Amino acid sequence: MTRKHAPRKKGSHTATVLSNVQAGECFWKLRLRFDSEAAKAFAGFTPGQFVQFDVSDLAIPSTDSIPTALLDGARRSVLLRRPFSFSDVTADGDTTTADLLYCIVGPASLRMTTLRKGDTAHLIGPLGNGFAVPEGKRAALLVVGGMGLPPIRCLAKWLNVEHPDIETVAFIGSRTVTALPLEERPARFDEGLSLSVPTFAALGIPSMVATDDGSAGHRGPVTECLSRWLQENADRPREEVIVYACGPERMLAAVAQGANAKDIDCQISMERRMACGIGLCQSCAVECRVAGSDETIYRLCCQDGPVFDARQVVFGADDA
């Protein structure tokens, strides 16, 4: 495995909020700036790694701006940090900027919307193991489900900069067109691979969208797009191909099953409820196969992942 940036030592850091805006119908974008030691720590951020964000001391938005469905949740206090990956990390001299995309789903993310330019954010990171590019890869297939986009977007940029020789394509799935966490949406999405999705087109990466309800791109699960690509490129040596995926567990299970059946390398970014993110609480267990045995063990999403080799992971009832 080659890893361009060796992960640096994790730690407790602060960042300055540069901006925090609603970037689409379903998501917000928080831009952070790290200085001095934190800048160095996050300059070595590998796509797929994550941070634990402390939102416990943030204010709640005023009640009239809270969607009705979240009013009950807004009354809840927040104790634990929340894990997030970054969609973009740019190191520039003494500062490193990072973009964090988030959906408003409960008391923690509601509080995050009140962060303003100049505020201080408290994070622990960089945490976990990110994506890696094994030797000899010539095609990278990126598979996204909904809010699984950020780490894959970060990886796409990394591949574009560090591995321009690898042909990269992206398949982006969601329930419906408005649930796509894309900052810019074209009037019409192409049915097939094209440069119609600005997020990936900006990196020269052809992509296509799939929606469950057919409101954009292909109608059906995004895994059908992946299967079709693999079918159409069946003559390519499987050793040259790698699949990277992040999204809901059901999608990851389908991606893993497809890749494993063809013995294609596949790295998936898993999600689990976690209290600490640093291996203390042991709550983020991911059931994994043990090589050469029928037994399974629990690995920790925070330390052993969140990126796992798809061959390892046992998908079952857990968190499905």
Place this chain on the structure above:
Amino acid sequence: MAERFDMSVEFAGLTLANPVFTASGTCGYADELADFMDVDALGGFVTKSITLKPRKGNPTPRIVETDAGMLNAIGLANVGLDRFVAEKLPVIAPMKPAVFVNVAGTTIEEYVAVVERLAGEKALAGFELNISCPNVKKGGISFGTDPAQVEEITRAVKKACGSKVLIVKLAPAVTDISVTARAAVAGGADALSLINTFTAMVIDIETRRPVLANQTGGLSGPAIKPIAIYLVNKVYREVAREAGIPLLGLGGIRTAADAIEFLIAGATAVAVGTASFVEPDCAVQIVAGLRDYCARKKITRLAELTGSLDRPT
């Protein structure tokens, strides 16, 4: 700079640099915390539970956040005794804090086997007997709620302890915690730690199912602190003071003020649990905060605080 205040405490024959511990199950085997703090600044350290054989633990979700707390049902996931000795003991050995191994099991024989194997380890100060874990089907809390069993298991483990200190960790959800505390003391406990978590449940109202895969989990965090303070004070007054048994107080501590409350209530030492998940160096910050309190209140010996509650009669 020379220490202006005596932060040390006598704990069951051990002299600890200060009274602050990290609690079992919230600080791994210490190496996980090393990136965030100087572990040597702690007075004591209790490892994650060790069982005779490795345990996979429960399926996920294993945790859920609640107001001012969280539920966990990890299920005593741990590497087992053999790997603990091979991989974790060498990490622990050079540490300055008094290290206690939290021991769990499903039969008395299992507890005894773990303690027998570790009793000769110089790196260890002693053991914390986990007879109050709410998240396993057999053993755990079922030992800890029956006074007769508490005494029996404490006696059996104490016999295997050699010269090591034996702390018995008490379950909070019993009719009278002083009864189990007395049973542990009768069985030969050198110290008591309290409280463990409360069995609790969170329901997903969309699916009408418990959120945790284990259905129930142990409630920890600030939500349980006032109950812990009450129970520590009760056990101090009714059992520990007279028996000369020190208490390790825990339950929802996240600030020095919280820790001081426990000391005043009767604890000789305190342990930081859930708060370490949020601020990994919380325990070390508390040590600093205790010093500030001593300075402000002109206290030269921190140990004076223990049991100093002014309780109107």
